[in-house]
Amino acid sequence: xxxxxxxxxxxxxxxxxHISISTVRKLIYEGDIPYFKIGNRYYFERKSIExxxxxxxxxxxxxxxxxxxxxx
Numbered sequence: 573x574x575x576x577x578x579x580x581x582x583x584x585x586x587x588x589x590h591i592s593i594s595t596v597r598k599l600i601y602e603g604d605i606p607y608f609k610i611g612n613r614y615y616f617e618r619k620s621i622e623x624x625x626x627x628x629x630x631x632x633x634x635x636x637x638x639x640x641x642x643x644x
Contacts, residue, residue, distance in 0.1 A: 577617045577618060577619050577620075578617070578618040578619075579615050579616070579617060579618070580615065580616045580617075580618055580621070581613065581614070581615060581616075582596050582597070582614055585616050585621065588618075588621070589621075600614055605621070605624060606620040606621065606623075606624055
């Protein structure tokens with residue numbers, strides 16, 4: 573399976589991220605999470621999700637550093 577990118581459905585992604593299915597759907601509708609659609613079903617490449625998480629973490633860390641510098 574290493575040659576191929578693992579693909580997750582909404583239920584699997586919600587379990588991986590420990591969030592509700594409705595929260596995953598909200599992220600989709602807001603365009604905040606990388607996904608692709610086949611028919612009326614949404615799918616997520618695990619590698620893309622991991623990169624998305626890292627990017628979100630970097631934004632938070634940079635935001636905290638900015639806030640720390642701004643107020644201290």
